[in-house]
Amino acid sequence: MTVISETVKEMQGYNLHIVKTEKFKTNTLVWKMKAPLSKKEVTLRALLPYVLQSSSKKYPSSTKLRTFLDELYGASFYVDLAKKGEYHVISFALEIANEKFLSDKTPLLRIGMEFLAEILTNPNVANDAFEQDTVEKEKRTHKQRIQSNFDDKMKYSSTRLVEEMCKGERYALHVHGEMNEVDGITAQSLFSYYKKAFSEDELDLYVIGDVSENEVTALANEKMKFSPRQPQLLDRNEVVGDREVKTINEVQDVKQGKLNIGFRTNVLYGDEDYYALQVLNGIYGGFSHSKLFINVREKASLAYYAASRLESHKGLMMVMSGIEHKNYDQAVAIINEQMVAMKKGDFSEQELVQTKAVIRNQLLETVDTARGMIEILYHNVVSHQNITLDHWLVQMERATKEDIVKVAQKIQLDTVYFLTGQEAMQ
Amino acid sequence: MEKITFEQLQEELYYEKLTNGLDVYILPKIGFNKTYATFTTKYGSVDNQFIPLGKEEFVKVPDGIAHFLEHKLFEKEDGDVFQQFSRQGASANAFTSFTRTAYLFSSTSDVELNLETLIDFVQDPYFTEKTVEKEKGIIGQEITMYDDNPDWRLYFGLIENLYQNHPVKIDIAGTIDSISHITKDLLYECYNTFYHPSNMLLFVVGPVDVEKIMKQIKENQAKKPFESQPEIKRRFEAEKKEANEGKKVLEMNVQTPKCLLGIKALHHDQSGMEMLKNELTTNVLLDMLFGKSSANYEQLYNEGLIDDTFSYDYTQESGFGFAMIGGDTSNPEQLVARLKEMLFAVKNSGLTNEALQRTKKKKIGGFLRAVNSPEFIANQFTRYAFNEMNLFDVVPTLEKITIDDVQRVANEFISEERLSVCQVIPKKKIRAVL
Structure with missing residues (x-):
């Protein structure tokens, strides 16, 4: 018996992964972006998803954006950052009701895919820069996010272990970046990093739910197109330092x-x-x-x-x-x-x-x-x-x-x- | 066996009350690998004054004993039940809340065997002085762990502000001092009083054969001679309507201040549909006021007073209840001032039907998302059932809430005298790094 049957399709600039299953009452869409951890870019990269999720051209304020999601039967939408080995992974996750279980038959999957594409490809940008106010607000919140790691001692001590153990290796970098790098980020520098990330990162879209593969593929093809790329791969593992405990x-x-x-x-x-x-x-x-x-x-x-x-x-x-x-x-x-x-x-x-x-x-x-x-x-x-x-x-x-x-x-x-x-x- | 169908959700629930009083619910979930089962007693940290089974006088037991009992039930003469579950490919756990103690397992194979283990270990206590003493070290470390956790301290600090007498203000695990008074005899006294099947609920959810599971549970129970037990007598001291204290500030080893504003429940004696409606309507009110799509949320965020740790919730049980609003903040005093303004601004008018409809849609979608989770179904169903409510009434009840209902709750619930604030602020000194 196959536990999960995943279909992977090569799309324009990304791979589409579909798992058709009847066990959920919702459909889940997750967009993943992967690049090597880098000291120079880790803080920019950590801030980026929070700026992208807060507004877009079509939804220019977070109130407008969140109102749209609430109307969509409280679709849950959030971003997440992780370190996977020497890579820094950004995720955008949208979970949306399957209209099968609602009396209202609005095609929610299509609307969800449109929304995700809007967030990723149509940010609130003018003159080659993100909207200034949004960036400043998100910088302030991001500093608090970095700082809060200190307050949870279980998390703090785990982070400190990795910091000490992997000194000099990419993996020692913090998933949210460095406190003293945040102030230096500008609406321009973040936007140029956005363009870089979307042209160089390895991109993957996952769609899980009671969906039709053909419909999802057509929908993804219609809404999401990126330039072809050769993602950067790192050597297997980086270990710096001697073997002294x-x-x-x-x-x-x-x-x-x-x-x-x-x-x-x-x-x-x-x-x-x-x-x-x-x-x-x-x-x-x-x-x-x-x-x-x-x-x-x-x-x-x-x-x-x-x-x-x-x-x-x-x-x-x-x-x-x-x-x-x-x-x-x-x-x-x-x-x-x-x-x-x-x-x-x-x-x-x-x-x-x-x-x-x-x-x-x-x-x-x-x-x-x-x-x-x-x-x-x-x-x-x-x-x-x-x-x-x-x-x-x-x-x-x-x-x-x-x-x-x-x-x-x-x-x-x-x-x-x-x-x-x-x-x-x- | 009774079958209850929820058409819109495409779910079926099976129910039977056994002759010994045990409530059994089974919800088949096709397509899932996992079966999840909870065996819960209506006995939590607040039940600290009661008449023990077979006695006539009320007793008061040490703080933290319900939680201590939960730990000790896993230990048997021939070893640890965790070991047995893992031999059977299951993972087991338990938790104690204010009002419940739940034992549970999840497994993707040998479901019948694991279910038998679950029922049998909960119904077969083995406490000795030696194992009770050993547990004090482990639970002592659990208590110390929470002492260092600023969110936990903030939460209990606020409950202590709100309640003067009700045991909800006591930490579920007790204190190192209170647990030092726990003995094996006290554990047996609590066990015998609260772990009778008539005070318990068994919930099984997963890809199971309903008939077979129900038959197994009945046979298991029929083998055990439970005498019928009179109703449990619990006692709670009278509690005033107002908050006990208006404000508390805790200094801790943190860098970011934290702040929670709380409002004590107005109704302490509701149950059933009345409670469900009140709890849902109050949560709808909070969501309209402070949800991410609200004008208030945007203002607070723009003013730099909240970040993504901001949250709000209202919970109600028999005898206590509270709303809590807050999170990490750079300026606790200013956050409190703004939250109060926003709350009192809707006290007599100002809520819109448009916001209500949006919140209702959001909550209905949220419920669909939640019923993807077997854990949510089993745990919440049990919580609702112990308060004579039905989890599956949530959506129809939400649908019926009108703007007048919400406005009425706003008018009566929001009150200065039942409001309190707790803050955690950084200690005024520099950390030393060696």
Whole structure:
């Protein structure tokens, strides 16, 4: 059985991905733009989608634009930024009711596609510049957005780990860019970046819902046309610095210490041993049956959360836990011991089997949401591969204990970061 | 078994009340991989004074005990239920709110087996002094985590301002001190009182065979000897109408100030259709006033007082309820002043039918989007049912709201004496980096 059947069509300047499914009462359209992370452009690029989503020629104020969306049965429309490996990805997502479930039969999909095209290709521009007021307002909000990362200590400590661990690499750049770069952005410089992004980025459009492929293709062809391009691809992976383990302590006024530990996996999405790495992460820290949860939380009672996750396109595995300051040594020791256990193959057949079952379940659940489906399919765009979900699952199921032990040998501890309270200074 | 059809939504819901009092609902979802099931008791953090089963006097239990019990139910003599679920390819979880404790799993295979595990583990408590002590360390870290979270502190700070006596003002997890008084005997007392099937609701949603699942649940329950239980007696101290305090400012280790304005509910004794209509109408009012397409939103944004963290919501339960409006802001005092102006501007007139129609369309579309999610259906249906409301009445009730209804709610709900403000502002000192 095929879990997702995706049709991919080459369009003018972009690829169109259609997944026809009857399980949703809405249709989802997601536009994705991908370019290498770059220190020079990261802040411009991060600001761009927020300016584009706030107005256009046809909807010159955000009130007019939002009124239009409300009238469209409260279509939800938002933008999102992500780092996928060394790439900076912008998403515009529109979710719109399927008129099948409404008494009003207005063709909402067509209107939705028109709207998305309007936002992307008809911005509120005069004399080669975005509208000044909008840019200034969005700059102000963007500074607040960057600043707010500091206030959520769980997010903050994760960002700090990556910043320290990947110093000198593109991946260390912040997804929202740099605070001190925002003021320098002008309505002109942002518009010239807009033109650059739309002529150079790798572009993809996803349409998920109870739709007709022919209708969607015709609609996309009618509404969205871009110049042909050869997207920039980066070398597989960039690792700067030596192999010494870095230890960073940062003191702030916090009650709970945040411990974040970064490993280099040296394995990327789609590599032969990638599937074994997924299982390894599951046994080690991905779930509530994993070694970290059992040993840090259930046995030692040190934390409420202790987990690990992978960054598949960058080759990182990151552990996070919230602990009391005085338990730092004990927690680090347990986390390291459990990694040694993985390298020695010290895990049971049952741990292996249950982890595979849970990974399988998690993936199948993810594709029960349109956004989840798109995130899974987009891995192939980022990695320039063509791995179906079925293939992914089969390969994962095949991973043996030997495969896992083998991939564990590649994993290297890189950085231990601890955000700790003032009393730790005394 | 009763079948309820929702034609416009193309959904069917099956219902049966079992002889032991358990309410069972099944909603088949074709095309989905996942089955999601919740087993919920009408017992949350606010239920801290009650007459225990078989006793005659009211008791007051330590703050945070409902949440503590939720944690401890996962531990059994032969190990941890999380382990069992993951062996069966499921992921399990639980949560405690003010009024409910829910246990749940989702799985894409072995649904019957997982459902059996869910029902059995919730109906088979195993508490010992040793495991209770161990949990105090874990929950202690959960509490500390929330102590560092400015949004959580802001939210509870505002509820504390609004309520003087009602236990809604107490943090769901309690405090490190309050949980130190929890014992295994107290846990059993709460469990025996609140986990009887007649106080619980089981909801299953997913690609399931309805007949088979219903049969399984009935057989499972028939094996367990539940004696019928008298109605649970809960007690809440009298609460004044006005907000308890008008303002609170918390200094925390943040860079951006945060501000929430709250209004205490006017009606504390509604349920059923009356509650549904009041809750929806108040939410419609807030959306007309502060939605992204409103003139107010644009003004606040242009004035630099709000950003994309701005939100608003009204929620109502038996005994308490509140509206909350706000988010991150560069200027909390100015934001409060502007929000008040905007609220009081519509107190006697000023709402337009055009805005109402737009908000209704938006909310109907939002509901369609929400019913894509099995989690939403199961959790919200349960919440509605515990308040004698029906989730699937939302759209027809929304459709019937008139501009006069909204204006009436604006007139009676917006009131200076039931209004309060909470702010989180940066501590006046510089962070040290080593």
